Amino acid sequence: MSSAPGAGRRAEEGSSGEETILRAAIEVMAEHGYHGTSVRDIAERAGLSAAALYHHFQSKQDVLATIMERGIKHLLSCTRTALAEAGEQPAEQLRALVSVQILFHLSDQRGTLLGTSELRALQEPLRGRHLAKRRQQQRLFDQVVRRGVEQGVFTTGLPLEASRAIVVMCTGVASWFSPRGGISRKQIVRRYQRLALDMVGAS
Amino acid sequence: MSSAPGAGRRAEEGSSGEETILRAAIEVMAEHGYHGTSVRDIAERAGLSAAALYHHFQSKQDVLATIMERGIKHLLSCTRTALAEAGEQPAEQLRALVSVQILFHLSDQRGTLLGTSELRALQEPLRGRHLAKRRQQQRLFDQVVRRGVEQGVFTTGLPLEASRAIVVMCTGVASWFSPRGGISRKQIVRRYQRLALDMVGAS
Numbered sequence: 001m002s003s004a005p006g007a008g009r010r011a012e013e014g015s016s017g018e019e020t021i022l023r024a025a026i027e028v029m030a031e032h033g034y035h036g037t038s039v040r041d042i043a044e045r046a047g048l049s050a051a052a053l054y055h056h057f058q059s060k061q062d063v064l065a066t067i068m069e070r071g072i073k074h075l076l077s078c079t080r081t082a083l084a085e086a087g088e089q090p091a092e093q094l095r096a097l098v099s100v101q102i103l104f105h106l107s108d109q110r111g112t113l114l115g116t117s118e119l120r121a122l123q124e125p126l127r128g129r130h131l132a133k134r135r136q137q138q139r140l141f142d143q144v145v146r147r148g149v150e151q152g153v154f155t156t157g158l159p160l161e162a163s164r165a166i167v168v169m170c171t172g173v174a175s176w177f178s179p180r181g182g183i184s185r186k187q188i189v190r191r192y193q194r195l196a197l198d199m200v201g202a203s
Numbered sequence: 204m205s206s207a208p209g210a211g212r213r214a215e216e217g218s219s220g221e222e223t224i225l226r227a228a229i230e231v232m233a234e235h236g237y238h239g240t241s242v243r244d245i246a247e248r249a250g251l252s253a254a255a256l257y258h259h260f261q262s263k264q265d266v267l268a269t270i271m272e273r274g275i276k277h278l279l280s281c282t283r284t285a286l287a288e289a290g291e292q293p294a295e296q297l298r299a300l301v302s303v304q305i306l307f308h309l310s311d312q313r314g315t316l317l318g319t320s321e322l323r324a325l326q327e328p329l330r331g332r333h334l335a336k337r338r339q340q341q342r343l344f345d346q347v348v349r350r351g352v353e354q355g356v357f358t359t360g361l362p363l364e365a366s367r368a369i370v371v372m373c374t375g376v377a378s379w380f381s382p383r384g385g386i387s388r389k390q391i392v393r394r395y396q397r398l399a400l401d402m403v404g405a406s
Contacts, residue, residue: 030323035236035239117320117321118320120233158394161398164379165398195361195368199398
């Protein structure tokens, strides 16, 4: 799973200077990678001096860590909210999970892909903490699929594998989706809900 | 889909100097990214001088292009062979495709992930050619799923979406699989064959 900054990130954080820097960092790093990007590159793209950037962030690593941490926190929070609103039925809960996972990752495709490709650049202990949060996200899916199997409404014999595959395929939408591809986000979500339900053997 | 150099790459190419360089490049780039890696870094990891590297490759871009091109060519070739050997039944063909897609990407996890994360670093026209080969690979899956639907042995109403999701979830195994995870490659393949057949509604 990736863990990009979602669109909702803006609402979460007050400082627009910080926001501008993070947005610029995602753009430049998506083009040149973390290691191919300097603090000066990020500052330039944000229309700031490097000194101004250091007012908000200690280092390039701090910028990356902020992008990654806000992304995964926002994803977890959206997912928990969607689950809470989805009612008691595992099938409805799975639909809600698929929808959040896809729409979150499509809300910022560049940031999402960065979350995947630059995870290796995140230093410990931040990397370990980040991976722990990803596992939490995966467990939200695992629990719904397991509950569906326990209640007999999902018939798959491979609940954990199905759950992981669903997360991977929904996250992966960000790697190929194009708004000019003739299919809307809403249609993608509906089709992936169907695929996910088929994979768990929903009755 | 990623397109890493598979293990079979070795047999394809004669020069062991080239092989050593490509292997070293995958290692260093997996750690520092394409843009964070210099020709000297690659040469050092390979135990060579930069001059010796330039004997084999024109540039760092040439190294990356060779890695990516060999990878996708090898994947396509393995996939076509597996399909030819799988017989006429769409279910058996889909099993064969799932097996190749997973085992290829697990044969070199670092190279695979590089194929995803550094695709952006590949310059045109190589990038376009690479993406065209990836689409060929996807079409091999699409054709099998479509044939299964036409023959009535797969019941999914979403053959193209299922086919893409299968490629993404099989490729994605390389992002989480660990040989120390208590489950073998063979078991993963069998389980994903089941998931893929469930997703296309195999009878």
